[in-house]
Amino acid sequence: MQSETEKLTESVDGLAKNISQGNSMRFVFLRGIFFGLGSAIGASVIAAIIIGILARLAHLFNIAGIWQ
Numbered sequence: 145m146q147s148e149t150e151k152l153t154e155s156v157d158g159l160a161k162n163i164s165q166g167n168s169m170r171f172v173f174l175r176g177i178f179f180g181l182g183s184a185i186g187a188s189v190i191a192a193i194i195i196g197i198l199a200r201l202a203h204l205f206n207i208a209g210i211w212q
Contacts, residue, residue, distance in 0.1 A: 146154075165171060
């Protein structure tokens, strides 16, 4: 059976390994690429929804004879 000190040492070593992997240049670069792509796709979807709603409203107002 492992002592508490050995368990704590293994936990700290594992944590240090995870932190070093998370701060690597490759991981930071890939995270930035995916964040940028996600932001662009999200903004495009929101813009498409807003444009679709505005187009429907414009069509409704045009049918009602408000914009002629």
